[in-house]
Amino acid sequence: MGDPSVLESTDSAQWWRKPFGMLQTNLREIDADMKVDEVANYIQQHGATAWLIGIGGIQAQYPTDLPFHSKNMLVAQWQSGDLIQDAMSAARSRGLRLLARMDFSKVSAEVAAEHPEWCYVSPTGTRQGHTGDLFLVCPSGGYYQERIFDILEEVTKRYPVDGFFINWTTMNEEDYYKRYHGVCHCVSCQHRWLEFSGGLPLPAGPTDTTSAMWLKFSRVIIDELTARIRAFISDRLPDPCLILGKTADIMFHEANNAVGRELLHHATSEMVSSWMSYRPKVPVLVNSTCFMDMPYRMASEEPAHFAQYLIQCISRGGYPSTYMMGTPCKIPYLCLDVAGDITRFHKRWSSVYDGMRPCSNTGLVRPDRAQMTGDQFSEALSEFRGLYAAMQELHVAFDVLAQKHLLAMGKTGELKRYQVVVLPNLGKLGVDEAACLDNWVHEGSHIITTGSSAIEDGGASQLRSLPFDRELERNSDRERLFSTYFAPPQASLDAHVYNGPIVPLYGVYNTLQWKTSSKGGYKMLSNVPFAPPEKAYGNVQTNERGYGAGDYGSGRGVTIPFTVGRGYRELGLGVFRDFYEGILREEGAAKESVRVEIAEQVE
DSSP, X not given: OOOGGGGGOOOTTOGGGSOOOEEEEEOOGGGGGOOXXXXXXXXXXXXXXXXXXXXXXXXXXXXXOOTTSOBOGGGGGSTTSOHHHHHHHHHHHTTOEEEEEEEOSEEEHHHHHHOGGGBXXXXXXXXXXXXXXXXXXXXXXXXXXXXXXXHHHHHHHHOOOSEEEEEOOSOOOXXXXXOBOOSOOOHHHHHHHHHHXXXXXXXXXXXXXXXXXXXXXXXXXXXXXXXXXXXXXXXXXXXXXXXXXXXXXXXXXXXXXXXXXXXXXXHHHHHHHHHHHHOTTSOEEEEEXXXXXXXXXXXXXXXXXXXXXXXXXXHTTOEEEEEEESSTTSSOOTTXXXXXXXXXXHHHTHHHHTTOOOOOSEEEEEOOGGGSOHHHHHHHHHHHHHHHHHHHHTTOOOEEEEGGGHHHHHHHTGGGGOSEEEEEXXXXXXXXXXXXXXXXXXXXXXXXXXXXTTBOTTSBXXXXXXXXXXXXXXXXXXXXXXTOEEESOOOOSSTTOOOSOOEEOOSOEEEEEEOTTOEEEEEEEOOOOOOSGGGOOOOOEEEEEEEEEEEETTEEEEEEOBOHHHHHHHHOOHHHHHHHHHHIIIIIOOOOSOOOOSOTTOO
16 A cells, blocks of 8 residues: 655645645536637636646547547647647646646447456446446556556656646446446456455445445555556656545545535535544645536536535635636536635635644544444444534534544554544444554543444453443334433432433443443433323433543543434434533543634534
């Protein structure tokens, strides 16, 4: 796997280390008549200093000599014969950086017929075709592993661009129509998987038992390929950047909407924060999509929502980018005015945004799908997003820490920046992750877990720093949780008089064997009938804790044994948030450098 540490260089020649704004013109075949000087002027007026233009991959927008690189035949009608060279001249004359967009995910039917071994193959043995008689290729096959370097060689020799963005470098389980085709079963994938898994069956999809392992396998393929592309480009151009993934020069997030996907207003902030907390010195570019979704490329995104993309991006230290289809002004995207306002603002105050780093002392861990089943991930994600919303509304300063980066952050020392880290119903951790977190707590930090975080398959606690030894029972049966609550110790001798706040149990509850040295708060009001109303009474307080806490070395471990975040997200009751806030502020006790007192609706 590529070594991300190579990205920590602060070489002053690396232009992308300084804040910049970008505009992408995603070229269609018919855009071969683009007036490049007018477009370059538009980009300048927009406030961007970099232009991302489609150059090749699916279709060469220049006169390629490679037989497997399909040409846009309309480019030949361009007056100079070379659209990309003219775009470069227009950009250079205005002081703009020109970056190449490449998309190697598909080849023509002719190329696919000549090289079927390059193609994606579904678990049922079929290839994946699409519009324009194109076929998807697999990143583990010969096209990605060998031939794309021939294309990159040709492009870098002809055009000294300032960087590359490689689009759609994925394992192609889903197509443009959002139809799921399954895990690739091409010969290359089968051979690689056999070695990676030690002979386990290659999964067909996310419900198979080896699907989480396959996600890790696919990440290795993409990360290694990215590292090779980065090294290849760096050897051929004086000062290029690669925008792609983990081992690229710039981390990339496409801010977009999607048909059939929940509209999560804070997705951009969440993603930028997870990258910035991982490697604060590596830039994050947010390419914000002007249209609603791929099936509606001419339908403008709502301007206010689009503004959220860019504002959340720059507030977290990211670089703003606007992504449109074709030539500017041919499609009336309503969000372009506000996009220009924010991009120009970012440019005007670039000295302020230069070197922005996370400063929060609290971290909320984002679950990793590759470490759990699909159902577990859905539950963990709901818990994460409920806690995220609660902390945001309470104006607790916090960063998002990606679970997949925790171990690396421990090794680089980035984890030490945090006084408090919250694990939201993550389930079983990796052995090395657990050891890393225990060491971090022992040195003086506080960890808060919810739900089933850090519990072995057999029930034992994975973290010595937590206040319990083992899980005695895990209860996710909603009927058993109905009419069950946590509340402060009851003050009245009358069994039918209660003092609150009363927090309902929802989602998952774990009965734990608490350590004798630990302390707790809140107590359970046991389950009783809730209907009919004539029989809805009799909740008796028991000694089951609503949370437990205990010291470990110089630090402290806290466990909330139920999914308080999921309750807040899915039921919307403020008592969940208030309960969590009390524990976070009293037991977490992070000393934040910034305190904000404004309306909870303000991010």
